[in-house]
Amino acid sequence: MTQMALEGVNLTRQFGGFYALRNVNISVPQGEIRGLIGPNGAGKSTLIDVLSGRASKWQGQVFVDGQDVGKCSPRERRNRGVARSFQRTSIFSSRTVRDQLELAAHWGDDANVDQVMEQLGLSSKQHQVASELGYGDQRLLDLALALIGKPRVLLLDEPAAGLTMEESLNLAHLLRDLVKRWGITVLLVEHDMDVVFSICDQITVLNLGEVLIDGTVAEVRASPLVVAAYLGRNVT
Numbered sequence: 001m002t003q004m005a006l007e008g009v010n011l012t013r014q015f016g017g018f019y020a021l022r023n024v025n026i027s028v029p030q031g032e033i034r035g036l037i038g039p040n041g042a043g044k045s046t047l048i049d050v051l052s053g054r055a056s057k058w059q060g061q062v063f064v065d066g067q068d069v070g071k072c073s074p075r076e077r078r079n080r081g082v083a084r085s086f087q088r089t090s091i092f093s094s095r096t097v098r099d100q101l102e103l104a105a106h107w108g109d110d111a112n113v114d115q116v117m118e119q120l121g122l123s124s125k126q127h128q129v130a131s132e133l134g135y136g137d138q139r140l141l142d143l144a145l146a147l148i149g150k151p152r153v154l155l156l157d158e159p160a161a162g163l164t165m166e167e168s169l170n171l172a173h174l175l176r177d178l179v180k181r182w183g184i185t186v187l188l189v190e191h192d193m194d195v196v197f198s199i200c201d202q203i204t205v206l207n208l209g210e211v212l213i214d215g216t217v218a219e220v221r222a223s224p225l226v227v228a229a230y231l232g233r234n235v236t
Helices: 044-052 074-079 097-105 113-120 135-147 165-182 193-199 217-222 224-231
Strands: 004-015 018-029 033-037 058-064 082-084 153-157 185-189 202-207 210-215
Touching (some): 004 044, 004 185, 018 044, 018 210, 033 044, 044 153, 082 135, 097 113, 135 165, 185 193, 193 217, 202 224, 210 224
Parallel strands (some): 082 153, 153 185
Antiparallel strands (some): 004 018, 004 058, 202 210
16 A cells, blocks of 8 residues: 555635635655645645644644644644745845754754755855845755755645746756655645646646645646636536
8 A cells, every 4th residue: 555645634724604625635645746736716825734734723634654643733743754835935034054954953853954955056055145045046945944854745835936937947856856865755836837747746736625636747737627727617
């Protein structure tokens, strides 16, 4: 049986009569890159918040490597190997690259700072203050912070936001290499379909807080339900 690195069961988050998530089920096998896509307001970031422990007042279950982490705080989930990035970078603009990574390593068991910088091409910039970096390198630093401690599950919320096409594709290949080298499982929220289609093993499509389809890149591309959802038509 395939080991599931990350599972969400009947995940629901409701605000009054509005369902941000409604009975969402998702299972991501170990070592897979799973794309999570959907129109604006589909529930993608909400799902990442629930899985990472940053959401309140939700129902369902979350499992990491088969262990129920639903009652664990974000820090406790991080200690169990779940890391995440955000749509907006969480870096400190006045600190150097190395300072920030060493600070993140202080809270973990594996101080793999040099390894992370080498993997992401940041070694030559380790003594630069973050505000001096180009935007693409700032996004890489944000990813580097999530990789400190070599997490087992990486939740990425639009890591290519604001990047050029070349930077986005470079990031895509970097993520694929990380999965291969470190065996990390990735759940990737991304609007750049070139990135999603080039590296994801499977794709989960959300629409109006529900799973519309789970499938391969080819299946998702060919689905009339997906096309209708993105065009704002009724999905039946």
